[in-house]
Amino acid sequence: MDRRIVITGVGVFSPVGIGFDAYSQALLAGTSGIRPVARFQTGEFPGRASAEVPAFKTRDYVPEEHKKAIKVMSWDVQLGVVAAMSAVVDAKIIPSLSLGKAAEAGAVPSSAQRVPPTRLGVSFGCGNIASDPGELSTAYSLIIRDGHVDYKAAGTELMKGLTPLWLLKYLPNMPACHVSIFIDAQGPNNSLTTGDAASLEAIGEAYRVMNRGWSDVMVCGGVDAKVNVLSLVRCQLLGWSTVKDGAPETLARPFEKSRSGFVVGEGAGSIVLEGLEHALARGATIYGEVFGFGGGCDARGLNGVDPDGRGVRNAMKNALRDAKMAPSNVDAIFANASGLVEGDRAEARAIARIFGAGPKAPPVTATRSMIGQTSSAGGILDALAALAAIKAGTLPPTLNYDVPDPECPVNVVKPGASAAKKLDRILINNGGFGGQFASLVVGRYHG
Amino acid sequence: MPAPQDMSKRRVVITGMGCATPLGVGVSELWENCMAGRCAVDTVRRFDADTWPAHIGAEVPTSPGMNGCRTWLDLDAVRAKHPGAKEAGVNVLYAITAGVEAWKQSGLAPGAYDPERTGVYLGAGEGIPDFENFVASVASGYQDGRFTEPPVFKSYMNRLNAMRELEQEPNAPGAHLAEMFNAQGINCDCLTACAASSQGLGEALEIIRVGDADVMISGGAHSMLHPMGLTGFCLLTALSKRNDEPKRASRPFDNQRNGFLLGEGASILILEELDHAKKRGAKILAELIGYGSSCDAFRLTDSHDTGRGAIQCMTYALRDAGIEPTEVDYINAHGTSTKVNDRIETLAAKKVFGDYAPKLPMSSTKSMTGHLIAAAGATEMVICVKAIETGMIPPTINQEEPDPDCDLDYVPNVARRHAVRTAMSNSFGFGGQNISLIARRLEA
Numbered sequence: 001m002d003r004r005i006v007i008t009g010v011g012v013f014s015p016v017g018i019g020f021d022a023y024s025q026a027l028l029a030g031t032s033g034i035r036p037v038a039r040f041q042t043g044e045f046p047g048r049a050s051a052e053v054p055a056f057k058t059r060d061y062v063p064e065e066h067k068k069a070i071k072v073m074s075w076d077v078q079l080g081v082v083a084a085m086s087a088v089v090d091a092k093i094i095p096s097l098s099l100g101k102a103a104e105a106g107a108v109p110s111s112a113q114r115v116p117p118t119r120l121g122v123s124f125g126c127g128n129i130a131s132d133p134g135e136l137s138t139a140y141s142l143i144i145r146d147g148h149v150d151y152k153a154a155g156t157e158l159m160k161g162l163t164p165l166w167l168l169k170y171l172p173n174m175p176a177c178h179v180s181i182f183i184d185a186q187g188p189n190n191s192l193t194t195g196d197a198a199s200l201e202a203i204g205e206a207y208r209v210m211n212r213g214w215s216d217v218m219v220c221g222g223v224d225a226k227v228n229v230l231s232l233v234r235c236q237l238l239g240w241s242t243v244k245d246g247a248p249e250t251l252a253r254p255f256e257k258s259r260s261g262f263v264v265g266e267g268a269g270s271i272v273l274e275g276l277e278h279a280l281a282r283g284a285t286i287y288g289e290v291f292g293f294g295g296g297c298d299a300r301g302l303n304g305v306d307p308d309g310r311g312v313r314n315a316m317k318n319a320l321r322d323a324k325m326a327p328s329n330v331d332a333i334f335a336n337a338s339g340l341v342e343g344d345r346a347e348a349r350a351i352a353r354i355f356g357a358g359p360k361a362p363p364v365t366a367t368r369s370m371i372g373q374t375s376s377a378g379g380i381l382d383a384l385a386a387l388a389a390i391k392a393g394t395l396p397p398t399l400n401y402d403v404p405d406p407e408c409p410v411n412v413v414k415p416g417a418s419a420a421k422k423l424d425r426i427l428i429n430n431g432g433f434g435g436q437f438a439s440l441v442v443g444r445y446h447g
Numbered sequence: 448m449p450a451p452q453d454m455s456k457r458r459v460v461i462t463g464m465g466c467a468t469p470l471g472v473g474v475s476e477l478w479e480n481c482m483a484g485r486c487a488v489d490t491v492r493r494f495d496a497d498t499w500p501a502h503i504g505a506e507v508p509t510s511p512g513m514n515g516c517r518t519w520l521d522l523d524a525v526r527a528k529h530p531g532a533k534e535a536g537v538n539v540l541y542a543i544t545a546g547v548e549a550w551k552q553s554g555l556a557p558g559a560y561d562p563e564r565t566g567v568y569l570g571a572g573e574g575i576p577d578f579e580n581f582v583a584s585v586a587s588g589y590q591d592g593r594f595t596e597p598p599v600f601k602s603y604m605n606r607l608n609a610m611r612e613l614e615q616e617p618n619a620p621g622a623h624l625a626e627m628f629n630a631q632g633i634n635c636d637c638l639t640a641c642a643a644s645s646q647g648l649g650e651a652l653e654i655i656r657v658g659d660a661d662v663m664i665s666g667g668a669h670s671m672l673h674p675m676g677l678t679g680f681c682l683l684t685a686l687s688k689r690n691d692e693p694k695r696a697s698r699p700f701d702n703q704r705n706g707f708l709l710g711e712g713a714s715i716l717i718l719e720e721l722d723h724a725k726k727r728g729a730k731i732l733a734e735l736i737g738y739g740s741s742c743d744a745f746r747l748t749d750s751h752d753t754g755r756g757a758i759q760c761m762t763y764a765l766r767d768a769g770i771e772p773t774e775v776d777y778i779n780a781h782g783t784s785t786k787v788n789d790r791i792e793t794l795a796a797k798k799v800f801g802d803y804a805p806k807l808p809m810s811s812t813k814s815m816t817g818h819l820i821a822a823a824g825a826t827e828m829v830i831c832v833k834a835i836e837t838g839m840i841p842p843t844i845n846q847e848e849p850d851p852d853c854d855l856d857y858v859p860n861v862a863r864r865h866a867v868r869t870a871m872s873n874s875f876g877f878g879g880q881n882i883s884l885i886a887r888r889l890e891a
Contacts, residue, residue: 043597045604072747117744118759126638128573128616131675133599137589144586149579151674155498158678167679168747168877172617173639177878180744186759189742189880190646193617193638201635208653214740214763229599237609294659295566295633301531301626302613314563314631318659433613434622436634 005210006445008284009091009272011083011221012384015051015265015371019086024388027396030415032249032370034263039227047241049248050227051265051372053079060100061085063182072165073178076129080175080223083268084124085182091272091284093120093217094183113282121187121215122180123206124270125198125222126172127376130230135162175223175268187215193376196336196432197295198222199269200379200440204293206273216278221270224376235264238433240340240373250400254337254366255344255412257403262338265372269380271387288387291325291425291441294318298435305343309350311437312336312429316354319427319439327355330362330441331422332395334382335410336429338368347429348408357409365413369399379430383442386426390444393423458736459655460889462729463555463717464829465548467541469505469710470816472518473548477816477826478833480516481841482862486694486815487514488708493672494578501686503693504672505710505817507541520544532623534610536574541713541822542620542668543627550628552730553717555662557629559727565662566632567621568651570643571713572669572821574615575676580606620668624715632660638821641781642876643667644714645824645884649738651718652884661723668713669821680709683748685785697818698845699782699811700789700853707783710817714825716832721889733832737768737871737885747878749787754795756881757781757873761799764871764883772800775807775885776867777840779827780857781875782811783818790852792873797855808865810843810858824874828884831870835888840865 012019015033016026026033033051042048058070061082073081089099095112139161143154168174173191180189188209192198199222206218226235235241242251242261253259271287279286296314298306305311320327333351337344348364355361367385368374374381389395397415404412424444431437466473469487470480480487487505492513496502508519525540526533532543584602588594613619618636625634633654637646644667651663671680680686687706689696697708724731741763743756750756765772781792789811797804812830819826834840839862846859869887876882 040596043600045597045600069747118741121742133585133588133596134594136585137594140582140586141589144583147583149582149674151495152498154674155496155500155502155678158674159500159681162678162682164682164684165747166682168683170679171638171640171878173876173878173880174747176639177747177880180742180879181746184744186742186744186756188740189639189744190637190650190740191639192635194621194634194636195616195618197618197634201633205635205650208650208657209740212653212657229596229603233600233603233607234609234612237604237607238613239609295635296563297567297622297625297631297634299562299625299629299631301623302610302619303531303626310631311634315633318633322659434616434618434634435625436618436622436636438633 003211004276005207005273005290006276006279007271007287008274008279009087010287010384011086011090011270013053013079013083014267014381015053018054018056027367027370027385027388028392028394030397030399032399034248034252034372036248046243047232047236049251049263051263052227053266058082066182069178072168074129074169076223076225077174079225079268080124081178083221084179084219084270087270087272088183088219115217117184117186119187119216120185121209121218122176122185122189123202123218123220124176125192125202125376126175127224129170129172130228131170133229179219194436195434196375196378197430197436197438198376200430200438203440204438207290207293210273210275216275218273219270220273221380222377223268224374225266226264226375227266232264252339252369252372253400254339254369254398255405255408256401257405259339259341261340262368262373265374267371267374267377267381269377269384286445288390288442289445291443292319292323294322294439296437300435305346307346309346311435312347312431313350313353315437315439319441323441329425330427331424332362332426333364334386334426334428335364335366336431337366338373345407348410352409361411363395363413364410365395366398367396382428383440386428386442390423456656457658458721458734459652459718460721460724460734461716461732461832462719462724463549463553464832465545466714466826466829467507467520467544468712468816468826469507469514471516472520474829476516476518481812481815481830482839484842484844484860486844488693488696488817489514490693494674496677499677500681501688503690503696504708506672507712534608535614538572538574538668538670539614539620539623543623545713545715546624546627549715549717554729560662562629562631564632564660565630566654566660567625567630567634567664568647569621569636570647570667570821571617571620571636572638573617575670575673577611578674624664628664630664639880640876640878641820641823642874642880642882643821645874645882648825648828648884649740649882652735652738655718655720661720663718664715665718666715666825667822670711671820672709672711695845697784697814699784699814699843700850700857701846702848702850704784707785708817710819712819712822714822714829716825731889733835733886734889736887737764739763739767739883741881743879745879750791754791756879757792757795757875758798760881760883764885768885773803775869775871777834777870778807778809779831779872780809780811781873782813793853793855804855808840808856808858810841812841814844827872831872831886834867834870835886838864838866
């Protein structure tokens with residue numbers, strides 16, 4: 001159980017930038033990725049802001065011999081695949097892996113050390129993928145009669161109107177499947193679908209798989225892309241996304257008094273986990289170390305968050321126990337807070353209960369103020385943000401924290417605040433609807 | 448490859464099981480019907496599926512007499528009893544039903560467990576979409592050969608029910624079970640297609656082994672028996688089109704097999720650390736002793752020709768359990784009834800078990816239950832535990848014409864008396880994830 005696990009590759013596709021360097025710079029500078037919805041027309045729909053990933057070419061991140069597979073990838077699957085493949089290239093674990101010139105790290109030399117396929121696994125978090133309505137609309141227009149489905153027509157028209165592999169575009173295990181095929185990863189392969197907790201749980205599981213000696217290298221992370229009609233409507237109907245008007249970049253206000261919900265975002269991130277000795281033996285670049293993971297649950301079904309945040313509190317407690325750390329060992333917290341009135345308050349209470357309130361409590365920051373609520377990708381995007389912060393020795397700010405909410409007793413990092421005294425170990429929280437929460441402790445690697 | 452079994456590992460036992468399957472609601476009728484070699488496959492009744500190329504499947508009985516079962520699930524009664532699940536779809540209601548049965552059998556009651564050390568790990572799938580409203584809304588965006596989003600936004604906002612939408616998320620079943628049994632520990636859901644609930648059981652086992660929980664509520668729930676699910680599998684040409692003979696359609700390993708049969712349902716198992724179970728005097732149904740996990744890394748829909756993924760996961764599970772291949776008394780096969788799966792699984796079993804393979808009974812209960820997709824593995828683990836408990840092995844039905852490539856002992860057509868101390872369950876997912884689990888009778 002005491003095997004040390006380090007992070008040796010990173011890949012990120014976020015609303016504030018593609019690639020770890022761009023992402024780090026944007027976050028640390030307090031850049032907002034929230035803008036008016038650009039992907040499609042929204043008509044009279046009240047939530048008109050979102051955080052979208054800038055354009056890229058998927059084929060630049062897929063090995064030449066597998067380019068045909070892109071046709072069976074939904075947008076979510078593509079995002080997950082490009083993030084994971086970027087991390088794989090960055091980690092240099094697959095010799096002669098050559099992606100397009102746009103892929104940030106370029107080609108891997110043929111002299112790189114190949115991880116044995118059965119010792120290489122994938123663990124990814126993924127959201128419930130919404131099907132593309134444009135693809136379905138022709139067939140659907142032929143099967144609707146007087147506002148009702150004509151089932152006799154449906155069987156025939158759907159068979160004619162959709163492609164043979166249509167279903168595969170939308171299965172949440174597909175990012176991990178495609179990646180396993182591209183890099184011949186025959187080790188454990190899982191896809192976590194626990195809503196907002198999914199990608200931290202995927203990292204946590206990869207960490208456990210390695211701890212029990214089942215693999216030497218795990219590609220992990222997560223993806224979610226809820227900037228689509230169905231998901232935007234769901235978030236609106238559930239009262240989660242803000243309907244406020246105003247400049248888009250001011251709409252996401254975690255922990256702030258006037259917060260009124262989150263802004264829907266999208267993104268994907270990936271890290272490569274590797275046993276320390278394995279990484280040292282091949283001279284890998286080490287971005288950080290994973291110290292502990294824990295989960296917890298509100299146990300309230302779908303009835304909203306526990307007011308005292310017991311799910312996230314249990315997750316934090318379990319992560320600290322796993323990391324064999326006292327709360328005072330944590331230098332900063334990347335909060336789950338997305339701007340939900342009750343959710344932010346519950347998490348703040350849980351943090352205060354473990355870490356104390358007042359000036360001595362660790363600084364807390366909420367990247368959702370910049371990248372929106374990225375759900376199943378939120379945990380991995382924060383893990384990457386934490387690595388960026390550790391490298392730079394400074395924390396990304398929480399935007400729009402104008403009037404502190406006294407009911408959220410945490411030390412929120414404002415733009416322009418002075419750097420934390422020491423930034424070695426960061427705790428990350430993620431979770432949400434359904435009450436499932438996860439926490440991860442990552443930190444600076446000290447030899 | 449995993450290291451040999453670490454004897455310092457905490458041991459994990461099964462203390463409760465429950466299910467809602469096409470062959471019966473509750474473990475006892477599922478088992479009776481398996482023993483009798485009955486088949487749950489029939490014409491799809493949930494919606495008028497006549498014009499789909501394959502329109503037979505195995506639905507959970509939700510009205511008296513369905514599938515010839517004596518038990519049936521009153522969905523409205525489950526909703527009434529669980530007000531938090533008023534808008535829940537069938538996958539959630541199946542999970543709740545299976546969970547109640549499993550929890551009751553385990554005898555866990557407030558005071559007998561620590562909620563913070565009790566977790567959930569399901570392999571549960573997404574719910575059934577609100578098809579009528581979904582189609583009408585999407586179609587509203589299509590005019591004069593063009594699709595635009597604004598009418599769809601408007602239609603969705605008017606038509607969709609927020610909670611019904613939320614209940615479709617794959618983590619909803621696990622959220623409900625956590626609430627019902629006050630499980631405040633780690634709560635995960637994985638969705639690796641047909642391997643999901645086996646993978647959930649395996650990871651739940653590991654969570655208890657390393658000491659992160661004492662009790663885990665695990666298993667799976669899924670239904671893809673809905674218009675778009677059926678469409679998706681029909682398009683993949685994965686389903687049997689033997690529409691005129693539903694009871695003969697699911698025929699794993701038989702030479703006339705031509706695809707699987709879509710089933711649905713849920714099975715929940717309560718896993719518990721051995722001493723925790725002993726201390727409270729729980730009835731121990733079996734010990735979960737081995738878990739193996741691998742990936743084909745080959746193609747999205749086909750197994751690797753050599754069966755390497757299946758060979759690896761079975762080998763790893765044996766090693767994890769610390770047992771010899773000859774100690775396995777029964778395999779519940781993945782056995783989907785597709786041409787490729789059954790041939791490759793046979794090949795892999797021969798490779799792993801060698802000379803012992805022909806003597807090792809390996810049946811596919813999917814011949815009777817249909818394929819429960821994410822819920823398949825957990826259901827088949829329930830069946831393995833019953834085989835251990837009763838010394839009976841369920842048959843593979845519809846064995847009429849042997850396939851020369853499938854020449855093992857599939858327990859054809861009739862249940863068999865056979866002492867089962869140790870049973871293996873295989874689950875191979877679309878996309879290449881392979882899981883093997885091994886359960887054994889607990890002997891002091």
